[in-house]
Amino acid sequence: MATTATTHQTKWWSGGKSPFNLEYGKLMMWYFLMSDAFTFGAFLISYGSIRFSQNFWPDPNVVFNAFPGAGHANLPLAFVSVMTFILIISSVTMVLAVHAGHKGDKQGVIKWLAWTIVGGLAFLGCQAWEWHHLITGEHAVLVDGQIDIIGQTTGGNPWGDLVSHDAALAALQKTPHETLISLAHQSNHALTHEQLAALTDQQLIKEIKLDELHIREKGPIAFGGYFYGITGFHGFHVFSGVIINIVMLLMTQKNVFQNRGHYLMIEKAGLYWHFVDLVWVFVFLCFYLI
Amino acid sequence: MSEAMNVHSGVAAAHAVHHDDHGHHEQSFISKYVFSMDHKTIGKQFLITGMVWAIIGGLFSVLFRLQLGYPDQSFPILETFFGHWAKGGQIQPEFYYGLVTMHGTVLVFFVLTAGLSGTFANLLIPLQIGARDMASPFLNMLSYWFFFIAGIVMLASIFVHTGPASGGWTMYPPLSALRQAGEGQKIGTDLWLISMALFIVSSLLGGLNYISTILNMRTKGMSMTRLPLPIWAMFFTAVLGVLSFPVLLSGAILLLFDRNLGTSFYLSDIVINGEILPNEGGSAILYQHLFWFLGHPEVYIILLPAMGMVSEILSVNSRKPIFGYMAMLGSLFAIAILAFLVWAHHMFVTGLNPFLGSVFVLLTLLIAVPSAIKVFNWLTTLWRGNIRFTPATLFAIGFVSLFISGGLTGIFLGNSTIDIHLHDTMFVVAHFHIVMGVASFFGMFAGVYHWFPKMFGRYLNNTLGYMHFWVTMIGAYLIFWPMHYQGLAGIPRRYLDKKGWVSFNQFGELDKMITVVSIIVFAVQLMFVFNFFYSIFKGRKVTTPNPWGANTLEWTTKINPGHGNWEGEIPEVHRWPYDYGKDGRDFIPQTEPVGANESKH
Amino acid sequence: MQHPAFEEVTIHHEHTDDATFKKKVRKTTILLSVITVIELGIGLLIYTMHKGENPNELLVLMFKGMVCILTLAKAYYIVSVFMHLGDEIRNMIMTIVVPLLLFIWFIAAFIWDGNSYKNLRNTYDKHFQETTMPAKHQHKEEAKPVEKPAGKE
Known part of the structure; x- marks a missing residue:
């Protein structure tokens, strides 16, 4: 172990050399x-x-x-x-x-x-x-009493607490037609956009499988x-x-x-x-x- | 292994040859004075740029002092120069805020960080440790030019239509994060943040260079405990900068995002001009934490180089060894560590957890210990010394005086209960201007007067120097001492006009006095600048390589050292740098071997 | 004049022979992978616990602490073996490791104050509490029988 021997003999801090045996760049x-x-x-x-200043944080x-x-x-x-x-x-x-x-x-x-x-x-x-x-990503989120579809951006977070079935159902009643169509489309891929567009709001709500959608509140x-x-x-x-x-x-x-x-x-x-x-x-x- | 060594020395030889090629040619003006890689030239560049910024920043303070001293008076000349910023010859609120913000930013960062440690770290480190240049001269050059570009961006922000950033030098959100909040919060603040980012890059490049130079490039015999104190101070300064500036960078980036990308790092529950903002969940206190995690070490980044230089100058000029070299090192080290642990004492009244605040009180008050050690060491160094009252010595003694008076008020402010009354008043302004602003300036002046012969081979004019010192010293106390009373009476800082408070009316005359004195002090600084530039060309010539009879290595070079500092071999060091008045000799340079019968120090 | 290239380096670093080196790298790679897999396992464990009826907060916290420790172990191996810090002189190691201790107070104070900010708002800003506190009965996702999807997840 030649290296070890030298290591012990050298006065690393006495000047004229690197105390760490390293070139300056490193x-x-x-x-x-x-x-x-x-x-x-x-x-x-x-x-x-x-995160510690929030009551809720997404999993x-x-x-x-x-x-x-x-x-x-x-x-x-x-x-x-x-x-x-x-x-x-x-x-x-x-x-x-x-x-x-x-x-x-x-x-x-x-x-x-x-x-x-x-x-x-x-x-x-x-x-x-x-x-x-x-x-x-398209995530159904409960915002101001109605369902909205948002992605994860710097201004919005779709990963809040899960909304209860009843609250979600109530929110669907106030949700605009276009949003209902996309929600129905997520639940039922069999129907095309045009077919869905022809349905009424109530028919669309029936098509939507709430349990699969996991409607959430807005997250932090x-x-x-x-x-x-x-x-x-x-x-x-x-x-x-x-x-x-x-x-x-x-x-x-x-x-x-x-x-x-x-x-x-x-x-x-x-x-x-x-x-x-x-x-x-x-x-x-x-x-x-x- | 020996093969590897051969490769290395081969490389070394190749480098030397390569370099000699350069040496024989006449350097062009550009490579010698503009894009220079010589640490001495870079130091001078930092110094002169810093002086330009100091004049600009000082002028700002004169302008807002006019407003504070003469709130009702009209100065038509201001309108001539500043147009709608000074309508009717009176400084407008937006202008006032811009002035205050820029004064703080320019002096803290551009003058007392870059101008002070940039200058003297560059000049002194290689000269005092016995190195040909910095570890990486190229990065050193980049460091200056990043600083220069940062300065250009900051300067540009003063000239944009909506004016410079005006959220205070600490740039607290939500004010600084919202464009709607005022003129200065528009493009000016973005430019401020960009300029700071560039400045951080500059200080990082510089700091890394200083650290690796001090560690790696010391000449033979120059062990760490033989380093002159300025070098130790610059070393800790660089460490502070390298570890704390990145945190400001993070804070600034998050603020830029909040301003431009709609994120909510610092914003929550805000209504502005009747509009409810969508931002939620951020915390304005978080920014203050990030800012002061840099901000507190920053005050030591400003102060430590001054401390180091003052130690050196006091020892040289009282012809006595520095008292308690190891204690000085220890207290520098303690200050450097404590600097990182105390940041939230700037935030006692923000809504910070009070119990957390009390921990910060405890840590803050600990700083008094190393600070006191340093003060006693300076005083005992002077004690019964054979003092030569050069301008540099006077400024160094002035530094000690200011550090004591400013430091004592720090104990008031460091207690969270007293701070409830004193925070954001003129008391705070008085405290930090004395202890970190003026004191560091005094350290810087002391350094300039002391090392001017090394920089330019000439002396500064002494008579002007004495005038400079006495007017500045008396002026500084006249300006800032009364501010303590104002602060204790409750006058808030950063206020444009306090006519609305009947109880503050009694301070009108005092404010006038402060304003008049600050104009005089500013004029005297211009006299110093004249002295500086006049002496570069016409000053008394230095005739001996070691005019002060000092021990350190920089005085073993030629009077005007070229790039590479020493012509022959780099001298070897045999002793510590403070052998003054020992064994009947006035001074013994570091290069002199220890004699057989020499007494121990 | 410039400093000659790397005159400051006293001893050329001794390099271990190929086989030992390769073995060391292989060992570290496997170690890192195994730790990562364990971490992922714990992550998924936390997920299933959250899905359960009544997640034991303390247990979840404990698992999260374990992941933190495993991460530190990973960091240790990367810095010490891959970045060769372990092969440097002891003083060098210290100059890297000791300043990192600043992180302790850095983290503690920030987290402490963040937590205190939450408590302050929950106490004095009822609106904040009502809008952001997850309701007790639906404390965690998939906790409600109504929501239980058939045969999925």
Whole structure:
């Protein structure tokens, strides 16, 4: 153990050398990540503060239960676990890219970086789908005594408390024709829009299967703001990480690091990428699990 | 392993060769003075930009002081310059709020953060630790230019039609979150937020650089406990900035969302102009938490560099070792930690949980301990010293005086029960202007007078310096001392006009006096600016590399050091920087090896 | 003059041989995956508990606490193995870990005040309480027999 011996002999703080045996760039990257952790921390803690100031908060299992191509099947947390695994795997490929860099193995770096980029893009794609699904989702919500159809946006939240059967029935009486048509359409796919449009309000109400619709009250508006704000900010980090990785890939391709004699830049990009994964672990915890 | 080392030294050699190529060519004006990567030039850039901003910010305060001192008087010249903002020669409410907000923002962030720590961290860190430059000169340059762009955006916000942000420098929602709330809440506030975001990037780039430079780039022998105190202060300043500015960034981003994307982070249950807003569930207090999580460390970001420089200047000019070096370090460290734990003492009356408030009271009052340690150490450093009253020394002593008077009123405000009466009054204005505003300015002036010879190879004019000190010192107390009485009487801050309160009428003459003095003090600062620029070109030349007889490394360089600071090898350090008046010698530079019979310090 | 590249680095980091390294990475990957699966399991458990007649709030809270601890474990493995912080000098590790302790008070104070804001409003803003407090009888979704869908979910 030559290294250990030297470690003990060296006076790390006496000047003329790095007390941490790290070049300044890596040190700066670490402290930058630390500061970024405070940015994310501030976001998540704000979210916690607001959540604790509410009497009601939606159960994430109810909100995040869709899967691409699975229609209306109730699959809580299924999609987000796919996203999580994508990110973990891309972190692993990044580790391998950094390791290849240590050995000066250019082809290895290129191969693993490419996989990392693919992972990053896949994650961004998943996130785009999830956002799209949530924003355009059609959820029956009781607002001001009538039923409204809204998606999950920054201004509206359809995941409030469940409305009792009687209250929902009463609300249907006051609901406009157009909304009733879409509600009936959700319950009964057999009838086309035109056929439904021809029915009267009362006939439509009969078509609507209230028990399947899960009509809810409006939920806390802040939910949407924080969800899109924080996952968006995280997504922005993933995006910039992908850009950084692409730049690294091109630089590796052009032998920049080979000529420089070391692949330390890949290490720094790696630190950033792992940090993105790390943040996701906490976003995952705060929004999807608890 | 040896192979790896060879690779490294090979790289080092390659770099050196590469760099020499540059050195032999004449640098163009642009690469030498504009996009410079030399830490000394960047420091000067920060200083001069900071001075420009200080004049702008100071002018704002003169303008609103005119309103406060002479609320009924008309100043037609104001209308000439400001048009409808000063209709009939009288400052209009929107203008007044804009002035107050910009005064705070500009002085806190652009002058006392960037102008102070930007200047002296850049100038002193490499010089005093014995490094050729910052760890990353390029990011250092970026740091300045982000600051510059932030300044441009802020300046632009003053000239937009609806005027600059006017929600106070703390930019509390819901006022700042709603466009309908007033002229200043329109584009001006968006520009303010964007400018702050850019400023945060700048301070982050700077801070990361300072930290990694201090840790990694110290010369041989310069262990952490041999660092001069300014460096320790800048180090903690940078740590505070790196950990707290991001939280402001989060708060600002959420505020931008609330303003532009219809989210409800800070908004709930609001009726404005008869319109009920759909926002629900947000909390305005949350913004204050986020803001002050930065905001409190921010006051130490402003104060610590001044503390560090004052320690150095007092020791050099009283020809005595600093009293209690390790205690100074310990108290800097304690202040840096406590800075993060006390933020909600700015929020006692917001509706904060009173019990939580009492925890914050306890933590806040703890700050008195390290602060007192520092004050006693400064005083004992001066005690029986062979003091040379240079302008720098005077300003350093002035700093100690202001820090004591301003710090004591902090104990009043830190108690939540007394704060119920005093919050948002002129008492608060008096407190923080003395302890963090004027005191930090004094630290900055002390630094400029002391290190001007290093920056420009010339001295500042001493006579003007003494005038500058005495007028500013007396003026500062004349301006801010009476504000304590006003505050105790209940006069609120930020009010345009208090004629409506009969009980406040007795303060009319006092307000006039404050206004007159602040105009005089402002004029004297202009005299300092004249002195500064005049001396750059015409000042008395420095003839010896070490004009103050100081121990630290920056005085071992040439009088006008080039990029790279030392021509030959970087000197090695053998002792701490405060060996003054030891073993019958006036001073012993850090580079001198410890002699065989030398006494211990 | 510039500082020469990385003269400050004293010892070149010793790298473990390929096989050991790959083994370590594989082990960590599996560990992370397993923890994630457990987390998901607990998440679903909470879901079924919420669906039940009378969810035991304390038990739910306990499970949520467990997820938090598991997340911290995950964070530990990512930082220590993937980001190689575990291989750095002890002092370096400390400069990263110690400032993070600030989060304790950061989180505690914010949550505390958020909670207090809720209590204050429930006490003094009856409208807030009435409109946002979930009614007792339908405390959790699917709690009412009327709503029970046939054969779904």
